Amino acid sequence: MTVTLGVDLGGTKIAAGLVTPGGVVTRQRSAPTPAAEGPEAILQTIVDLATSLTASAPGVVIAGCGIGAAGVIDPVSRTVQFATSSLPGWAGTRLGAEIERRLGMPVATVNDVHAHAIGEAVHGAGRGERTVLVIAAGTGIGGALVIDGVLQAGRHGAAGHYGHVPATEAAGLSCTCGGTGHLEVIASGPAILQAYLRRGGTEPGDTREIFARADAGDALAAEVIGVAATALGRSIGGSINSVDPDLVIVGGGLAAAGSRWWNTVESQARAEAMGLLAGCRIVPTSLGANSAIVGAASLINTAAPALPNTASLTP
Amino acid sequence: MTVTLGVDLGGTKIAAGLVTPGGVVTRQRSAPTPAAEGPEAILQTIVDLATSLTASAPGVVIAGCGIGAAGVIDPVSRTVQFATSSLPGWAGTRLGAEIERRLGMPVATVNDVHAHAIGEAVHGAGRGERTVLVIAAGTGIGGALVIDGVLQAGRHGAAGHYGHVPATEAAGLSCTCGGTGHLEVIASGPAILQAYLRRGGTEPGDTREIFARADAGDALAAEVIGVAATALGRSIGGSINSVDPDLVIVGGGLAAAGSRWWNTVESQARAEAMGLLAGCRIVPTSLGANSAIVGAASLINTAAPALPNTASLTP
Numbered sequence: 001m002t003v004t005l006g007v008d009l010g011g012t013k014i015a016a017g018l019v020t021p022g023g024v025v026t027r028q029r030s031a032p033t034p035a036a037e038g039p040e041a042i043l044q045t046i047v048d049l050a051t052s053l054t055a056s057a058p059g060v061v062i063a064g065c066g067i068g069a070a071g072v073i074d075p076v077s078r079t080v081q082f083a084t085s086s087l088p089g090w091a092g093t094r095l096g097a098e099i100e101r102r103l104g105m106p107v108a109t110v111n112d113v114h115a116h117a118i119g120e121a122v123h124g125a126g127r128g129e130r131t132v133l134v135i136a137a138g139t140g141i142g143g144a145l146v147i148d149g150v151l152q153a154g155r156h157g158a159a160g161h162y163g164h165v166p167a168t169e170a171a172g173l174s175c176t177c178g179g180t181g182h183l184e185v186i187a188s189g190p191a192i193l194q195a196y197l198r199r200g201g202t203e204p205g206d207t208r209e210i211f212a213r214a215d216a217g218d219a220l221a222a223e224v225i226g227v228a229a230t231a232l233g234r235s236i237g238g239s240i241n242s243v244d245p246d247l248v249i250v251g252g253g254l255a256a257a258g259s260r261w262w263n264t265v266e267s268q269a270r271a272e273a274m275g276l277l278a279g280c281r282i283v284p285t286s287l288g289a290n291s292a293i294v295g296a297a298s299l300i301n302t303a304a305p306a307l308p309n310t311a312s313l314t315p
Numbered sequence: 316m317t318v319t320l321g322v323d324l325g326g327t328k329i330a331a332g333l334v335t336p337g338g339v340v341t342r343q344r345s346a347p348t349p350a351a352e353g354p355e356a357i358l359q360t361i362v363d364l365a366t367s368l369t370a371s372a373p374g375v376v377i378a379g380c381g382i383g384a385a386g387v388i389d390p391v392s393r394t395v396q397f398a399t400s401s402l403p404g405w406a407g408t409r410l411g412a413e414i415e416r417r418l419g420m421p422v423a424t425v426n427d428v429h430a431h432a433i434g435e436a437v438h439g440a441g442r443g444e445r446t447v448l449v450i451a452a453g454t455g456i457g458g459a460l461v462i463d464g465v466l467q468a469g470r471h472g473a474a475g476h477y478g479h480v481p482a483t484e485a486a487g488l489s490c491t492c493g494g495t496g497h498l499e500v501i502a503s504g505p506a507i508l509q510a511y512l513r514r515g516g517t518e519p520g521d522t523r524e525i526f527a528r529a530d531a532g533d534a535l536a537a538e539v540i541g542v543a544a545t546a547l548g549r550s551i552g553g554s555i556n557s558v559d560p561d562l563v564i565v566g567g568g569l570a571a572a573g574s575r576w577w578n579t580v581e582s583q584a585r586a587e588a589m590g591l592l593a594g595c596r597i598v599p600t601s602l603g604a605n606s607a608i609v610g611a612a613s614l615i616n617t618a619a620p621a622l623p624n625t626a627s628l629t630p
Contacts, residue, residue: 130470131467131469131470145558147467152558155445155446155561156592157559158556158591158592159557159559162556164553164587165480165550165554165556165557166482166549167481167483168482168496177590178590179552179586182553238479242475242476242477242554243460243474244468244470244472244473244474245470271494272479272494274494275492275493276387276396277471280470
């Protein structure tokens with residue numbers, strides 16, 4: 001059997017798996033991201049996970065390794081162009097070249113949100129569809145456009161910053177990117193928490209607590225969730241008018257927060273979409289936590305010649 | 316020489332031309348759109364223009380005919396799915412099949428705004444670029460995303476309705492599409508006229524007159540133009556964050572209205588774009604009135620076998 005290695009590199013955890021051409025994860029390992037130790041420690045953790053998985057499956061042909069990593073990854077040089085403070089020193093890392101050299105197999109690199117989107121579009125809820133818009137709503141708002149199974153990552157690999165578009169509900173609010181009035185500062189998880197505090201709500205532990213309070217009858221909690229979901233839904237409706245997708249897949253932490261949020265997002269998106277497009281399907285993700293591993297792995301062409309796994313790929 | 320026929324079918328005029336594979340229009344004819352006479356008269360006008368052009372170029376091989384037409388054109392059935400009141404009865408017209416039967420050559424169909432965008436992206440300002448976002452701002456706000464020379468028209472052929480996305484500056488205003496708060500109702504040409512009147516301006520003849528008054532020192536005229544250009548620029552900046560294009564091409568009647576409008580659109584788009592993307596090139600169209608003819612013609616693959624033009628294609 002030919003499989004590919006898929007790696008999901010986030011700020012707190014690195015997960016890796018062996019993935020079949022059909023998108024099934026057969027074996028999986030993970031380790032904490034040694035963020036504070038810097039890029040070299042992160043690279044070594046990826047290699048260790050890959051080596052361990054490879055050793056666990058003797059006789060299996062591994063066609064290559066796809067990595068979905070936090071940060072903006074240049075699609076040509078496979079170098080990290082930009083990273084947030086959660087990964088100090090990560091920008092500038094020659095991710096693709098370094099892992100390729102150490103593992104001795106073809107390596108493809110992509111942003112982790114993009115990997116998630118590819119996984120869902122190709123092997124998850126979007127399987128078989130042509131034009132798939134994936135929106136992830138959680139700590140931030142991002143996503144990707146996948147057309148005929150191919151990620152449209154743009155010139156710098158930075159496409160899909162759907163949280164950084166004008167939103168009426170965010171008018172005047174400062175955005176994390178330096179801009180003003182962006183969707184993300186009213187519709188993300190932290191934005192819901194901030195809005196609740198700004199409007200005089202009693203300190204909750206986290207965004208999850210605001211959802212619990214809304215369910216328990218807290219009108220302010222219900223309202224800030226409603227405004228956030230409305231802003232996101234309207235923006236998704238605008239994206240439907242712009243892209244005319246076959247399918248919109250909505251994932252991320254907020255999408256798992258229950259029907260209150262989901263129903264508002266979906267109804268507002270439909271209200272915003274033009275007549276011909278108002279029936280556009282809007283569905284939740286289906287692959288769960290494995291989507292980025294599956295998406296990253298799918299970047300490797302398993303039809304290409306590959307050497308059998310001799311379990312001797314350790315550097 | 317092998318050429319293709321390109322047709323630009325608008326609400327008031329039908330223009331047709333012979334176009335080289337390099338995107339040069341060698342001969343051109345036009346006629347008024349017989350909108351009031353209905354679809355059959357429109358189809359016959361296209362055939363008459365095509366026949367006339369064909370007869371004018373004996374010995375030239377015509378590989379096929381590309382048509383950019385007003386309305387939403389289904390990409391598979393080549394039937395008009397939706398049309399505005401400017402073309403009564405146009406919806407439902409089997410445009411591709413009817414013209415193909417009457418001309419006896421391969422016919423490709425696309426929306427006229429899409430044809431314009433393809434022309435600019437492939438043979439105009441976007442020549443040689445990979446990911447090109449084209450925005451047309453005039454009576455409406457529309458455009459298209461062209462990736463590697465291929466229009467991304469979406470499921471129904473309706474992609475590119477960039478005027479129908481939420482815009483803060485349009486909050487509360489009713490849109491022509493039935494929605495509320497869309498970019499088009501604050502940033503289009505008619506929207507500028509409406510805003511000027513709503514704010515108490517003395518009846519101007521048309522939007523052009525408002526630009527003239529702004530240049531002559533009318534503060535209200537300058538302000539409504541500024542708000543319109545700001546809204547469009549911010550929305551383009553959001554699209555840059557979403558798409559990460561190599562290039563944004565801005566055309567349409569408003570793009571030709573002078574530096575007051577253009578400079579605001581460009582600076583607001585840059586202010587909205589995230590750091591890595593703020594340098595994205597934003598340029599005007601370069602093909603002028605021929606862009607839709609060139610774009611429609613480019614849909615025909617001139618490398619495919621074609622019969623020589625015997626000037627006998629009249630039905």
